[in-house]
Amino acid sequence: MKQPPKYMYRTWWKLLCVVLLIYTIVGGLLFPVPDLPALEETIRNLYFHVCMWMAMMTLFSFSIVYSIFYLRSFDLKYDIYARQFATTGILFGLLGYATGAIWMSYTWADPNNPVFKSFGALAREPKLIGTAIALLIYFAYLVLRDSIQDMDKRARVSAVYNVFAYAMLFPAIWIIPRLLPSLHPGQEGNPAMKPKDIDSTMLMVFYPAIAGWTLLGIWITTLKIRLAIFRENKLSQNQKNPLSDS
Amino acid sequence: MLYIGATIFVLFLAIDEPEHKVWNGLFWVTQLFICINAVAKSFLQESRGRMLYFYSIVSPAHFVLAKLLFNSLLMLLMSLLSLLLFSLLMGSPLARPWSFMGLVLLGGWSLSMVFTFLAAIAARAQQNAAIMAVLGFPLIIPQLILLMKISNAAFNPVITFKATDLLLLGALDVLVGTMAVILFPFLWKD
Numbered sequence: 001m002k003q004p005p006k007y008m009y010r011t012w013w014k015l016l017c018v019v020l021l022i023y024t025i026v027g028g029l030l031f032p033v034p035d036l037p038a039l040e041e042t043i044r045n046l047y048f049h050v051c052m053w054m055a056m057m058t059l060f061s062f063s064i065v066y067s068i069f070y071l072r073s074f075d076l077k078y079d080i081y082a083r084q085f086a087t088t089g090i091l092f093g094l095l096g097y098a099t100g101a102i103w104m105s106y107t108w109a110d111p112n113n114p115v116f117k118s119f120g121a122l123a124r125e126p127k128l129i130g131t132a133i134a135l136l137i138y139f140a141y142l143v144l145r146d147s148i149q150d151m152d153k154r155a156r157v158s159a160v161y162n163v164f165a166y167a168m169l170f171p172a173i174w175i176i177p178r179l180l181p182s183l184h185p186g187q188e189g190n191p192a193m194k195p196k197d198i199d200s201t202m203l204m205v206f207y208p209a210i211a212g213w214t215l216l217g218i219w220i221t222t223l224k225i226r227l228a229i230f231r232e233n234k235l236s237q238n239q240k241n242p243l244s245d246s
Numbered sequence: 247m248l249y250i251g252a253t254i255f256v257l258f259l260a261i262d263e264p265e266h267k268v269w270n271g272l273f274w275v276t277q278l279f280i281c282i283n284a285v286a287k288s289f290l291q292e293s294r295g296r297m298l299y300f301y302s303i304v305s306p307a308h309f310v311l312a313k314l315l316f317n318s319l320l321m322l323l324m325s326l327l328s329l330l331l332f333s334l335l336m337g338s339p340l341a342r343p344w345s346f347m348g349l350v351l352l353g354g355w356s357l358s359m360v361f362t363f364l365a366a367i368a369a370r371a372q373q374n375a376a377i378m379a380v381l382g383f384p385l386i387i388p389q390l391i392l393l394m395k396i397s398n399a400a401f402n403p404v405i406t407f408k409a410t411d412l413l414l415l416g417a418l419d420v421l422v423g424t425m426a427v428i429l430f431p432f433l434w435k436d
Contacts, residue, residue, distance in 0.1 A: 071432055129387070136384035143380055148371050157370045160429045161381065164363065167425050168385050171418065 008222040017219055020212030024051075027205040045103045047205055051213040052096030053131070058214045059089035059221065060138070064166040067159040079155035080228050082162060083145060086138050088221040092213075093135045100128075130173035137165045249283055250276075250328045258335040266339040266401040273332055274394055277350075277357060278386065280324050285317050285361040286378055289369035301434070310366070310430040314423065317358045325354030339401055346400035352415060353393045359422045360386055363430075370433050389418060 007013075028047040063085035070078035144161055148154035253276055261268070292300075300309055329350050333340070340346050361382055368378040396411045 071429075129391075133384045133387050140381045140384060144367070144371060144377065147377060153370065156432055156435075157367060160432050161367050164367075164425050164429060165385060167421060168360070168388070168418075171388075171421070173388075 008226060013215055014219055017212055017215035020208045021216060024205060024209040024212050028209065031202075031205060042103055042106050043202070045099060046202065047209040048213075049096060049099040049103055050206075051209045052092050052099055054210045055214045055217040056089050056092040056096060056134075059085050059092060059217050060134070060166065062218070062221075063089060064162055067162040070155060070159045071163070074152070074156075076151065076155055077229065079159065080232070081225055082159060083142075084221050084224045084228060086141055086162070088217050088224065090135060090138050091220075092217055093131060093138075096131070134169055134173060137169055141165065250280055250324060250331060253279065254328065254331045254335055261336075267398075269332075269336060269339055270394055270397055270401065272336075273328075274353070274390055274397075276328060276332075277325065277354060278390065280328060281321055281354070281357040281361050282378060282382065284320055284324055285358055286365050286368070288313055288317055288362060289365040292369070306431040306434040307427050309434070310363075310426050313366075314359060314362050314426060317362045318355050321354040321358035322351055325350045341402060342400045346397060349393070349397050349400060352412070353389075353397075356389050356393075356415060356419045356422070357386065359419055359426070360389070363422060363426045366426075366430060366433055389415070 024047055028044050063082045066078045066082040066085065069075075070082060141158060141162055145154055145158040148157060257272060257276070304312075326347075329347060333343075361378070364378050364382045364385070367381065371377055392411060392415055396408070396415070399408075
C-alpha cells in the first residue's frame with residue numbers, strides 16, 4: 001500500500017493559502033495603485049498574471065525534484081508525484097496565458113484594430129514563445145509517459161525526459177527572452193521582482209499573492225496525488241482479490 | 247545524403263534565389279530535418295541483440311559518448327554537404343561565408359547532441375521517429391532561435407558576431423553532454 005506523505009494531510013498551510021488568496025483578491029482589487037500611463041488600473045492584474053507564472057515554475061520544479069527522487073530510489077510513488085505536479089503546472093501555465101491575454105488586450109493591442117487581427121504580431125513575443133515551449137515540453141512529457149505500457153520503464157523514461165527537458169528549458173526561458181526585442185516588461189532582469197521597481201503598497205499584496213497562488217497549486221496537486229494513489233491501491237487490490245478468493 | 251539532395255532540390259524548384267532572411271530560415275529548418283533523419287537511426291536501428299552485446303562490453307557512459315561523437319561527426323559532414331548544395335542551388339547571399347560555415351558546424355553539432363539523447367529516449371519508448379519530433383521540437387526551438395539570430399550577422403557585414411551568444415551555444419552543448427552522461431545509465435538498464 002502506498003501512502004501519500006504526511007504534509008499533504010496538514011491543514012495549516014491550506015488555511016494559510018485560503019487567507020492569503022482572500023487577502024490577495026480583496027487587497028488586489030481595493031488597495032490604491034500608482035496611476036501609470038497605458039497601464040492605469042490594469043496593473044492590478046500583476047497580482048494574478050505574474051503569480052500564475054511563479055506558481056507554474058514552482059510546480060515544474062517540484063515535478064523535476066520528484067523525478068530525481070524517483071531516479072535515486074526507483075519508488076513508483078515519486079513518479080506519480082512528478083506527473084501530477086507537471087499537469088497542475090500546465091494548468092497554471094494556461095491560466096497565465098488567459099490572464100495575460102486579458103491584460104494584453106487592454107494594453108498592447110492596437111485600439112484601431114480588433115484584438116484578433118493584431119494577434120499575429122503579438123504572438124511573436126519572446127516571452128510567449130518561451131512559455132509555449134515550456135507547455136509543449138510538458139505536453140510531450142505526458143505523451144511520452146502515456147505511450148509506454150510497462151510501469152517501471154514508463155516511470156524511468158519519463159523521469160529521464162523530465163530532468164533533461166527541465167535542464168534545457170530553464171536556461172532557455174530565462175536567457176532567450178533577454179536576447180530578443182520585446183514589448184513585455186522584464187527585458188533587463190526579473191520583472192517586478194526587484195523591490196525598487198514596484199510601489200510599496202503593491203508589494204504588500206504581491207508577495208503574499210505569489211505565496212497564495214503557489215500554495216493553491218500545491219494543494220490541488222496533493223489532492224490529485226491522493227486520488228491517483230488511491231486509484232492505484234484500488235487497482236492492485238482488485239487484481240489481488242480474484243486470486244485470494246480461489 | 248539522398249535526403250539532403252532531394253530536400254534542397256525541391257526547395258530549389260519551389261523558390262529560386264530567396265532573400266537572405268528566407269534563406270537563413272530555410273537552411274536551419276532543413277538542417278533540423280536532416281538531423282532528425284540522420285540521428286534517429288542511430289538508436290532506433292539497433293537490434294535488441296546488438297544492444298545486449300554492447301551492454302556486456304562497455305559502460306553506459308562510454309557508449310553514449312561514443313554515440314554522441316559519431317553522430318556529431320556525421321552531422322558535421324551532413325551540414326557541410328547541405329551548405330555546399332544550398333550555396334550552389336539557391337545562390338549565396340552570405341557576406342561572410344567562412345564564419346557562417348563555422349556557425350553551421352557549431353549548430354549541426356548542437357542539433358546532433360540534443361537529438362542523439364532524444365533518440366535514446368525514443369528508442370526506450372519503442373516508438374518510431376514520430377515521438378522524437380514531439381519530444382525534440384520544443385527542446386530545440388531555443389537553440390534554433392539562438393542560431394538564427396547569430397547567423398543573421400553572417401549576412402550583414404555591419405552586424406558583428408557576439409561572443410556571448412556563441413559561448414551560450416557552446417555552454418548548452420556542454421550541458422547536453424553532461425546530462426546525457428548522467429542520465430543515460432538510467433535508460434540503459436532493461
